[in-house]
Amino acid sequence: MASPQAQEGKVKSVLSGDTLILQNKSKQERTLSLAFINAPRLQQDEPCSYESRDFIRKLSVGKIIHFKVLYSIPQKVGGSSREYGTVMLQGGQMLPDLIVQEGWAKLRDDADRKAESPAAAELLERLQALEAHAKADEKGVWSSKPTSIQNMRELPDAKSFAEEHKNSTMDAVVERVLSGDRLICRLLVSPTQHVQTTVLVAGLKSPSTARTNPSDGSSQPAEPMGNEAQAFVEERLLQRGVQVKILGVSPNNLLVGEVRHPVGNIAEFLLKDGYARCVDHHSTWLGADMGKLRQAEREAKEHQRGIFKSHVAPRAGGSSESEATVSRVFSADTLYIRNKAGTERRINLSSVRQPKPSDPKQSPFGAEAKEFLRKRLIGKHVKVNIDGKRPATEGYDEREMATVSQNGKNVASMLVENGYASVIRHRMDDTDRSSIYDELLAAEEAAQKEGKGMWNPKHPKATSYVDYSESLEKAKRQLTLLKNQKRTPAVVDFVKSGSRFTVLVARDNAKLTFVLGGIRAPRSARGPNDAAEPFGQEAHDFAVRRCMQRDVEIDVEDTDKTGGFIGTLYINRESFAKVLVEEGLASVHAYSAEKSGNANELFQAEQKAKEGRKGLWQDWDPSQDAEQNGEEHDDSAANGTNGTNGDAESKPRERNYKDVTVTYVDPENARVKLQMLGAGKANLETLMKDFASFHISPSNSQPLPSPPKAGDMVSAKFTQDNIWYRARVRRNDRENKTSDIVYVDYGNAETQPWSSLRPLDQSRFGTAKLKPQAVDACLSFLQFPTTADYLSDAVSFIDSVTVDRELVANIDFTDSKDNGLLYVTLMDPKHAASLDQSLNAEVVAEGLAMVPRKLKPWERGAGDVLKGLKEKEAAAKESRRGMWEYGDLTED
DSSP: OOOOOOEEEEEEEEEETTEEEEEOTTOOEEEEEETTEEOOOTTTTOTTHHHHHHHHHHHHTTSEEEEEEEEEEEOSSSSOEEEEEEEEOTTSOEETHHHHHTTSOEEOTTHHHHOOSHHHHHHHHHHHHHHHHHHHTTOGGGOSSOOOOEEEOSOSOHHHHHHHHTTOEEEEEEEEEEETTEEEEEEEEETTEEEEEEEEETTEEOOOOOEEOTTTOOEEOOOTTHHHHHHHHHHHHTTOEEEEEEEEEOTTSOEEEEEEETTEEHHHHHHHTTSOEEOSTTHHHHTTHHHHHHHHHHHHHHTTOGGGTTOOOOOOOOOOOEEEEEEEEEETTEEEEEOTTOOEEEEEETTEEOOOTTOTTTGGGHHHHHHHHHHHHTTOEEEEEEEEEEOOBTTBOOEEEEEEEETTEEHHHHHHHTTSOEEOOOOTTOOOOOTTHHHHHHHHHHHHHHTOGGGSSSOOOOOOOEETTSSHHHHHHHHHHHHHOSSEEEEEEEEEETTEEEEEEGGGTEEEEEEETTEEOOOOOSSTTOOOOTTHHHHHHHHHHHHTTOEEEEEEEEEOTTSOEEEEEEETTEEHHHHHHHTTSOEEOHHHHHHHTOHHHHHHHHHHHHHTTOGGGTTOOHHHHHHHTTOOOOGGGTTSSTTSTTOSOOOOOOOOEEEEEEEEEOTTTOOEEEEETTHHHHHHHHHHHHHHHHHHSGGGOOOOSSOOOTTOEEEEEOTTTOOEEEEEEEEEETTTTEEEEEETTTOOEEEEEGGGOEEOOHHHHSTTTSOOOOEEEEETTOBOOOSHHHHHHHHHHHHHHHTTOOEEEEEEEEEGGGTTEEEEEEEOGGGTTOTTSSHHHHHHHTTSOBOOSSOOTTGGGOHHHHHHHHHHHHHHHHTTOGGGTTSOTTOO
């Protein structure tokens, strides 16, 4: 008999330890049983059946082998014959030799009758010898204590099984591929417990394969690409060892999980080749991994693969990532943003929805959600990606759907994580969904479990604001309380004009109409048929940009005739009235400015706007102001630079030494009050002795004959030392009958009741007798930090190094436009010969001030001093001192 010819095939699967399914190059299948042996039947779960099959599976599945058919046995059913033969594996091992040697199969009882050829007889003899050795060694089926594996073929309670093993990964073998997204897996729960059940591949849906209805025998053809998807998975996973991560249970009570081959997640490969499409049902389980699946699907669409072969990509809108500033928070899912050109537009956050006003469980959280977003975004720079547009529908304008991030954090994600927004369930064909849609779904599920925000059954306490500007009577009743509060925190809820706002004071549940005191802003248009005053609309728009929905502080001084509260509004610790005047969008109202005590600051701001020809002062003529003041005007000195608009050569720094003491350091701006030593100091000491003697007499202890007025000179006893001093009234609180006073010879200030003040005898102690001895001064070449903590540190340091010391001051410059403000360099008398060794330099060295980035003309003439200060500033930065503790503040 001729020797059988060797053939080649690929092992598709292994039915048991003695039977293989082979494929040729044309994908035609044939079953080959190994000659002369019987292995335990896997279908009957016979002892050692899994180990026997697994031994052959690991060696051969998916690999090319060479085989020979030794004999065939006709089958009783179907008329075909069953082929028996030998197999040579890629490593050169032979089957059935290897499996008999390892004891995973026994020789057939009728083996002798089939060994007709010399080759078969030789094989049988070899197998008998191998079996004898396996028996002697008690290998495999010959073991005296074989392992017993329990294989459960039906899950009685898939939901309980999923909950027990949720998010745990277990080894498995894919026993069968029903379709691209549906597998029968043997889950290896433990070495002795297996579960064989259907597992749905998470995150996708493949086309169905051809099916037959068992009830009526009708057949349903495969969907396009259904059979190809099944073959794709079979080729890669059938009888392969995989890892299955159990995620949950489908509505049909089937396990849902991630199926990972050592090469990767099969879902990604299916989607990338167009054999499936993403579904949202499992997004919350997959979390961020769902984004990888969507990316794989996008790649298939872009290359028109598989089921997407006719896919036409939507026309790109041409919008890439852009930067903008959040100008208004309309609701928890709608923002107004302004680009660099100043154009404002409305956008909606993609894939999220604010707490529904129509839902009684969610609506109480609407205001809280909006406030959550306002605190984090208003006035902040954000990055915006437009995901798509929703066309206009009945009741809705066209809406741009956008992904917004601030400092690398996705805004929609922040909302959902804290329970202040829900995630929209998109249709499968929606293209305007968020790029992190799956992460949002996972975040929503987590927020619901933790009971955050609107998922908390306990509703927040509703805030009800009382409108105290509703009438003058209500405003008057609230005025006293508000006047006693300094720098009251508030939020600008609406901008009515450049100088008129609606503000909310949360701690008092108060709603106020707030008017900026000391200025007059031009009126903006109040309707389509109304005309604005010149620069009225510009002032209004400027106020909207700077103040709308911002956190501010207010000082209330009085009320107007309609119930509006007049005072100062601070934004970022700066008076907004001053800012408005500096921009030329308001003018100073002299009477009310003097009354408020902010006159100097406002007049300086107005002069700055005039010199810059800004806004209202674009046609300003300096000669007009000079004529009104009775002065001569020199055009060449209009900018203080001999007509060169600030570019004239700087004059050398002068040396003008004065002996001084520092009596007070202003905590608001680090300015100092100086007393000049010499005749003035001696005269003050004499006056103070007479002043003390004067107030000892009971006859001189009469109270003020009438309430004081701003600017009045009075006698006041300083609270800390109970000594009488000369003082000037800065402002009055008529409700509480108190005055803010400043001690003119020392510069400090406090509030005193009217009953504690005494008339000042002008003939003996008035300013005509001795002018106020406290002189306003700034430390030259220094720019102090605006952050409150660092400014406080600077003030404390200056106070500590100047208190109770006689110093030398070089008067570097006198600012005639600022009421004679002196710019000085303070020095210890021992080092007065050198301007470089100064207290100013010590402040810089401690990191409590910096060298100004924009120098005044007189400062530019001190190049040697500036060089030394910059070296000290660099050293302070290097050592992370003071305001440099977190790095260079000026880098941005």
